[in-house]
Amino acid sequence: MQSVLHFILTLFVITLLALLVSYDRRNIRIRYILQLLVIEVSVAWFMLHSEAGLYAVTSVSGFFDQLMKFAAQGSNFVFGNMSQQGMAFVFLNVLCPIIFISALIGILQHFKVLPLIIRLIGTLLSKVNGMGKLESFNAVSSLLLGQSENFIAYKGILSEQSSRRMYTMAATAMSTVSMSIVGAYMSMLEPRYVVVAIILNMFSTFVVLSLINPYHPDDEPEPQLSHLHANQSFFEMLGDYILAGFRVAMIVAAMLIGFIALITAMNAMFSAIFGLSFQELMGYVFYPLAWIIGIPEQDALHAGSIMATKLVSNEFVAMLELQKTAAQFTERGMGILSVFLVSFANFASIGIVAGAIKGVDESQGNVVSRFGFRLVYGATLVSLLSAAVAGLVL
Template sequence: MIPLQLQSALGLLALAALAWAVGGFRRPLPWRTIATGLALQIILGAALLHIPPLRAAFSVAGRVVDALARATQAGTSLVFGYLGGAPLPFAEARPGGAFILFFQALPIVLLVGAISALLYHWRVLPALVRVMSRALRAAFGVSGACGVSVAANVFTGMVEATLFIRPWLASLSRSELLVVMTAGLATISGNMLVIYAAMLAPAVPDAAGQLLAASLVSAPAAILAARLMLPGETAPESADIEAPRLYDSAMDALTRGTSDGLSLLLNIMAGLIVFVALVALANMIIQPLTGLTLESIAGVLLWPLAIAMGIAPEDATAAARLLGIRGVVNEFVAYLEMAGPAGAELAPRTRLILSWALCGFANFASVGIMVAGMGALCPERRAGIVRLGLPALLAATIACCMTGATVGLLSP
């Protein structure tokens, strides 16, 4: 039996080869692109995991998430009473029975949405995006617009990130359009990162820092997977790209950020209800006929990807099932299960790899959101955006698994 770290290393190469094979075998294997992409992922992951000052930043990120969660609970307790986390007026019949997801966990979206808008207005987020985009442009030779959008996806939502480059969307090559879409699906937004970190805190040490590191590593992974699937021309260089001014004042940013957060909160609630219901309905049809569920089917189909990430064979089926839940439903439900009893049965190494690998919007519902949002921003490219929807989902899934394999390579 090979060491699990070596399994992850071989898996990284296998995942890169899979992305290239999906794009067609007739092209020569672009070893330079593969070497650059994998090296950047490993170096970035090693720095985030093993350099003491950066490791210390993980605990800071964890304290920030905890502070945001406690601050949000103060608001929900006032508005919703014991439904929102205030002391119960009765004895709890079973531990955790009083926890209500919508009233206690999800409202943090409102606070983070307001703070994110404020940081954008103060030009903090655009400055971070600018620094990261330069590094990506130097490493992969993508255009300025493409690099900015990929970098923005680490901190903002997949549709919001394209607002940074709205004037240049029409001029992107087809290859770079796939890069932009893949990056949107392979990363998560800052507000969702905070929610997932709060959910995973009991199951994964330094959950906030781990998810932040995963989102950062997924940026070069997304470019690599998309470039291997669809190589092509780089769009004409767009000079210095300035993030558009979205708000008139700090108060405008706070109010509109809160409003956007409310819209996101309601969309999350509706999406969870509908997609969990659809999966349950599909299982009601499939299970009597075959004895299988969508989750068990995913556990078989995605088992090789779990092995490629360096997960031990005894955990691979359960890990593949969580990957399948993320793809069929969404990452929220996958993380919810991982934070529960099902995750407790997994080895700590498996939980760490999955916390990185599930850190992306790589699911069918997000493809629909992205296609609709980008199509509205750039109507003249709508047909091309629609055609790239499913390839972007596949590339993003491979990129997220590369991210999981990276932490598997770097962890005991």
């Protein structure tokens, strides 16, 4: 009963925070929000407690574990078994597998498997979320194709979309994660929490968007959807996706180097001036949010610091920070915080999403840039809601 009351308090706080930046409070449709929450809580319980759900989560985790082993063969061939010697762990075990998984996504895309999955799941989602098919399809394609590559699939129709619909599309891309890096997350977090977070984020995104950006799909004309059908040979496509995976890996590597160096410098500067590191101070700022989503009080201050690290840098930096101190957390605190970390909700994502859209349609990219802060704000609420739902059933 106490956990249920705490969850109700969490819903109240998240709703209040969402309403502060809502575009149109009068058009919020409560029925769809309640419907999505019931489904989300049910899915979380099913995946974390029922035998069938645990089997499904374990199977997905095992599948990605096997993919990581295949990817390691390529890394070992090029880098001479350095990973087996414990050298360059992040580069070889976290970043390099992105290249292999990107290639697999390209193969599924080439043989039209992904468009079929996107349409099937997107159509089912559109039945329960009260939004249009485009928004629902976009949520699935963002997950399967990736935050940047996703908008190429909609290049023929982006120019026709209103700013409200563009906000929804950009927000779903920022609130989910790309399947190409799920294996990387699983090397740093307990795999079952990664799988659960991916599913919960999809529902949480629609709940938060229904509060921040409510509109009736009938008011937004449904475009003819045209997913990416590249006229390439199989090996042209494969080369493109392998190189795309390599670019993603290098971008993540550059961001890790830059952000970790900056955070280290800021920690030293704040320690010299205030006697507390930057991350310790941010822990106090995020402490209430950590507690409100159900993280135990003894974990909340440290968790708040890691949550802040994710927001100001990215989820990889935060996951690496959590890895170093995982033994200090309770099992419940570790699970809730892990779910919170699995998303692209950080300030760096504003540039990534806006840049990806601008590459397809410059004017719409500028539109997205203008509501960049509201995007990060909303995506952070999505992460808080998903973590709170996980906390309710853990």
